Amino acid sequence: MPNDLKLQGLAAFIAAVEEGSVSAAARRLGCSKSVVSERLVDLERALGTRLLQRTTRRMSLTADGESFLPRARRILAEAKEAVAELSDRRSSLMGPLRISAPVSFGVLHLGPALYAFLAQHPGIDLSLELDDRFVDAASDGFDAVLRHGPVTDCRLVAKRLATSRRVLVASPAYLAREGRPTSLDELCRRNGILYINRETDWRFAVDGGWRVVHPRASLRVNNGMVMRDAAKAGLGLTLLPTFFVRSELESGALEQVEVGAEAEGAELFLAYPREGVVQAKLAALVDSLKRSFGEPPYWDG
Incomplete structure (x- = not known):
């Protein structure tokens, strides 16, 4: 050389x-x-x-x-x-670590959880990029990506961080105006605030299988906080993870709607390329995030 x-x-x-x-x-x-x-x-x-x-x-x-x-x-x-x-060998973690995460979860939960991690490992130079597009960790130059949902890419190792229930919610004003649906059949005739490019998102457990519901779309968007705020504004019903709506349910700004079936939940993963060389830092990050989120996670407490 x-x-x-x-x-x-x-x-x-x-x-x-x-x-x-x-x-x-x-x-x-x-x-x-x-x-x-x-x-x-x-x-x-x-x-x-x-x-x-x-x-x-x-x-x-x-x-x-x-x-x-x-x-x-x-x-x-x-x-x-x-x-x-x-x-x-020095029992210290040092050097750069570049991760990507969805905007809403990053703002609401990941950012605060990372502060404890960085305080424990001050030698790490962390870069966090928030992006709601689908980031390819294996080719986009990230050491790891946070995913809300299954990781099917065989090039990646996925470590589960937490689980999340999903609940159907609407504003009190919308429910007073349109009535409260009580069945899946009624949902098909209601306005829904939907996650863009995910046509089978509203999945409910029925008779040992799954039923997909397709409401009328009043808004499609790829950001959970916008979906939450649109529901608060009375635009329709939306199906969101509890980490988006816990405070709104507690305050009464949103109400949970029961339709006789439980919505499909989801899991949070940290995924990273199999050939990555920062496993020690990622292992420490996974452990730290698990402690911060809790089991069950605090947003489902």
């Missing part, structure tokens, strides 16, 4: 390939575009070959780049693993 081959150059190269551009790689690495470009140039100079073919419109790997990419990934992974092992 050339003496002036730097890990930062390897990280810039891998990020540029996986993100598809220098600009996107810079955002992922948290530095400027010019810094990433400089690191790429330094890496190619150290290797004595061109790794990337860059034009104004696109970027592609050269033949040497194709050959070097898996080795670069292995070198960087082994270096990170070595750092993690040294941290474990």
Whole structure:
């Protein structure tokens, strides 16, 4: 290996390939575009070959780049693993940790839970990105993602953090105006505030199986707090995890609606790539979050 081959150059190269551009790689690495470009140039100079073919419109790997990419990934992974092992021997957790989580849960519950984790492990440099889109932890550069629901990606390891009941709720004003439904059949004729792109979200346990209900959509949105507030405004019924509506149920701003069947619950997971090299930090994070949320979790208490 050339003496002036730097890990930062390897990280810039891998990020540029996986993100598809220098600009996107810079955002992922948290530095400027010019810094990433400089690191790429330094890496190619150290290797004595061109790794990337860059034009104004696109970027592609050269033949040497194709050959070097898996080795670069292995070198960087082994270096990170070595750092993690040294941290474990010192009984301290250090270094960067990048995670993604849904906006609403991040604001309401994950943020406060992370403060205790960071106070216990001050050497960790945590980056938390809140995003309601589906984040691919295996390719988007995250060490872990928080998921509310099943994790079916075989590339990921999923650690359960907590369970969550889901309840059907509406505002007192809506129920006074439209009446309180008492059966699943009645729900089909009501206005529902729905989670976008999830057509089978309203699932209820019936006779050992599941029945999916399709209410009339008064609003579709991909954010739980907006769904909750729309229900408070009287736009219709909505089905939400208890961690969104506990305070509103206690205050009376929302009322739980019973229809003779229990809604399908959900679980919270922390999922991370199988080939990740920050397992010690993630194990500590999982333990800390479990303690913060409780069993059963405080939002179902």
